[in-house]
Amino acid sequence: MNKPNKIIIHHSLTKDGKTVSWKAIRNYHRSKGWKDIGYHWGIELVGDEYEIFKGRNENEVGAHTKGQNSSSIGICLVGNFDIDEPPKAQLYKLIELIRDIWSRYGQLPVYMHNQFASYKSCPGKKFPYNWLLNELKSGENKEGNNDFKLAINKLAEKGVINSPDYWIKNDLYKTKYVRELIKKFANKIG
Incomplete structure (x- = not known):
């Protein structure tokens, strides 16, 4: 049973295009013998708009951050943010999702995957973490x-x-x- 006390942000490390690749990530995770995709939520470009995709149920233990899976909600943004910064539209969709999660659990702290796995860059070297925290904070006030x-x-x-x-x-x-x-x-x- 997952008991979330934090949100952890990831990137897929794959280029996002105008075709759905959330399904490909799910298939890849299942091919590893996992029950389902490791994340609880995903955000990717479909056509001309960013959409939120459901992964595992939030009450199910995730498979996205070693040592944190039974106490977190994992969100994966489809894209490689070692190369480019995520588009603002995708970031605002992330904020929308975080606020939705907060409406159910209270204001859980938001972390990047690399804060629990320092050998990784996830959610990417160009992910604007401080901007995200400031936007979330300014929206609170x-x-x-x-x-x-x-x-x-x-x-x-x-x-x-x-x-x-x-x-x-x-x-x-x-x-x-x-x-x-x-x-x-x-x-x-x-």
């Missing part, structure tokens, strides 16, 4: 701020707007009413 950023990034992904940072940082869009309108519009276009 500003009601609806993270949802607004997610909405802006969704609109940018769909090509409705460009320059997401302009929208996020501009004082004109800091009123709660305007942010709620933008979030509702982003949800409507899916």
Whole structure:
């Protein structure tokens, strides 16, 4: 039985493309004799959008970090972040997933795999860990701020707007009413 007290971030160390490779990772893990994929969650590009994929049930012991599998939730971002930084859209999808996990378990601390296996670079030399922690922290302090950023990034992904940072940082869009309108519009276009 898994009793999560932390979240551990990984990368697949494989290039992500516009085809689903979460299934390939699952097949690889099963070929090693494992019951299922070792991670609880995954995030990868499907078509033009990042999607969250379910792996093992959160109450099942994972197979992703030696010595931590019975006390953690493992999330794998598909991509090789030794080469490139993860795209912001993928990182915001990660934040969305972490917040969802927090809604069930409270604010579990977030770690990188390499903090438990120093001989590895996972989730990659270019993974912006401090940025992620700051984004998670800033969202805690500003009601609806993270949802607004997610909405802006969704609109940018769909090509409705460009320059997401302009929208996020501009004082004109800091009123709660305007942010709620933008979030509702982003949800409507899916």
